[in-house]
Amino acid sequence: MIRAHTVAQVRAAEADLLSRLPDGALMQRAAAGLGYAVLDFLGSAYGRRVLLLVGSGDNGGDALYAGALLARRGVQVEAWLLSAAAHRGGIDTLRTAGGRVVPWASIGQRLHAPTPELRGLVPNRDNFDVVVDGIVGIGGRPGLRPEATRALELVAGIPVVAVDTPSGVDVDTGQVAGPHVTAAVTVTFGTHKVCHLVDPAAQACGAIHLVDIGLDLPAAPVEALQAADVAALLPCPASDAHKYTRGVVGVRAGSAAYPGAALLSVAGAACGLAGMVRYDGDPAALDLVRAAHPEVVGPGRVQAWVVGSGSDSGAEDAVRRSVADGVPLVVDADALAFAGLARGRPAVLTPHAGELARMLGVDRAEVEARWLEHARRAARTYDAVVLLKGRHTVVARPDGATRVTTTGTPWLATAGAGDVLGGVIGALLATGLTPYDAASVGSWLHGAAATLAARRGPIVAGDVAAALPALLARLTTP
Known part of the structure; x- marks a missing residue:
């Protein structure tokens, strides 16, 4: 550390x-x-x-x-x-x-x-x-x-x-x-x-x-987590584990306008950390998700929700339904406009600088000049863990505790990368990690997977998700 x-x-x-x-x-x-x-x-x-x-x-x-x-x-x-x-x-x-x-x-x-x-x-x-x-x-x-x-x-x-x-x-x-x-x-x-x-x-x-x-x-x-810290926090299946005890994560993402967001969110959630992934999103994205991830199942009980990526006009409903389930949730992208609905719940909000500026009513330039101050302010305002995405992502807790992610590569600045991140954090929440640990571990994994994928050249968001299993194997193999 x-x-x-x-x-x-x-x-x-x-x-x-x-x-x-x-x-x-x-x-x-x-x-x-x-x-x-x-x-x-x-x-x-x-x-x-x-x-x-x-x-x-x-x-x-x-x-x-x-x-x-x-x-x-x-x-x-x-x-x-x-x-x-x-x-x-x-x-x-x-x-x-x-x-x-x-x-x-x-x-x-x-x-x-x-x-x-x-x-x-x-x-x-x-x-x-x-x-x-x-x-x-x-x-x-x-x-x-x-x-x-x-x-x-x-x-x-x-x-x-x-x-x-x-x-x-x-x-x-x-x-x-x-x-x-x-x-x-x-x-x-x-x-x-x-x-x-x-x-x-x-x-x-x-x-x-x-x-x-x-x-x-x-x-x-x-603080900034290092590989040994992440490995110690990663959930490892017990000898008698089954798919339900390992955690079930649900994804409410995507829309007719942005079906790819559902696929990328599911790809992050389906990295192997949780025992099961459920997709409960727009029908327009369902065929894409099923084709790429036949192991993903339909709606049902979950231990955590990932909501908002590419949800378009369905974002508010997705947040309300997820909050009503009473389980931890990740609020991303379009759903951040309704983050107040999750205030006080075990939640991770994942804005970039522009989104956080809108959430706090300030200019984006102010956020980018004072990353730490605004991440902490948002965490207090929304009474939730806030993950402010950037070159050095800042994860802030309402009490002021803060972690900074130093893994990553400039190639990670690519469309859809945040959708993958939300899925990874959701999977970690479903396994039982606290929102603070899930956000900081998920962010570290996301950056490290991007760095691993970029060894072969420029990357897109799907490459980050594809690199996660190999990265997890390195961290969990004695």
């Missing part, structure tokens, strides 16, 4: 650890982890060139001490001090190790020099192999000061290794406001932070490298 903590939680854990360590020991741990991560990124040391962008916080100190480690191994290291309050001990250590320290004021003077010859002394992208972002620590505000923005412009195009988080992003919310660093790698300490998982900030983090510095942390407000 990846656990992402808030700044306040990290600060409290650091303070506790600092009280038990010699002065400077924690920064040295972080700097060593950062230095070796940069070496891994470079692939070699001698003759390579690294630029440190150094602000006033501890992240700047981490960068300076890491730069000293690199310099002692033959790397040419230069530090641009973007603040007069940069870490003095780090500066002295870097100089002693052979690194070069340049105050930003001197670079600024060159930028405004009267002759091209003097202006030509300003470094450019050909001077460095990698930039280390030690501008702002985790306590910084979103956005960057003008000198930091200008420094980044001068070295645009050089890959960046960010210290802890990319400077300029909002660490606790995943929001981005104004200029910020976009990193190839982010080296973080002690634990993941919320911005490492939640978009749009997560898109600026690149690959995440976690350095253990010995923090003792409380429960995290944001």
Whole structure:
């Protein structure tokens, strides 16, 4: 399980650890982890060139001490001090190790020099192999000061290794406001932070490298399931199981206008997790479903419903009938307009950003700027688990607990993929998983199956459903 903590939680854990360590020991741990991560990124040391962008916080100190480690191994290291309050001990250590320290004021003077010859002394992208972002620590505000923005412009195009988080992003919310660093790698300490998982900030983090510095942390407000977590949550049949004890999932999806939605929803539900799938949808889709899935049967008692995908004008009736059955349900697509009917029931609502915007009465751009905030708000408003579909899907519970899905591929952005997802979650609900577990496990499986299918090239929604059995076999085989 990846656990992402808030700044306040990290600060409290650091303070506790600092009280038990010699002065400077924690920064040295972080700097060593950062230095070796940069070496891994470079692939070699001698003759390579690294630029440190150094602000006033501890992240700047981490960068300076890491730069000293690199310099002692033959790397040419230069530090641009973007603040007069940069870490003095780090500066002295870097100089002693052979690194070069340049105050930003001197670079600024060159930028405004009267002759091209003097202006030509300003470094450019050909001077460095990698930039280390030690501008702002985790306590910084979103956005960057003008000198930091200008420094980044001068070295645009050089890959960046960010210290802890990319400077300029909002660490606790995943929001981005104004200029910020976009990193190839982010080296973080002690634990993941919320911005490492939640978009749009997560898109600026690149690959995440976690350095253990010995923090003792409380429960995290944001998590991301990993393969072992999913395998532990997957329902496995008992030795005396039969089709009814394994769970029966019903699908009310599709219409004359969108018969394919029924087929894709059923395909997700029929991935093998539940013991039986019932289809109780539009007659226009029935022949398609029967032809592709002869094992699917007609209406009857179920342990969970999947409603809404392609339901068109029949969506409200499908929701009302499903709610009346008193079993958990997945509410998707057209049915989301009637999600209020399921308020307070064991339900999973599965909107994309545009659908959630309509549900909350806000602009889509607001949702896409603040994924975490809006997913949690919708979960409270509808008193249900909300799965906000995106590059990093957010699953929020009414009490604020949140999981983020990090599996997937850009090829998953294809028509009908959400129909498959709804079916998978419905199957998991029918087996007895809670709405929160069913939504987060289903989302993980959906993304992983898409990644598996995409190894052969571009995919369509049906390919995701077809890849699920092989993925499940990998997870459930000892």
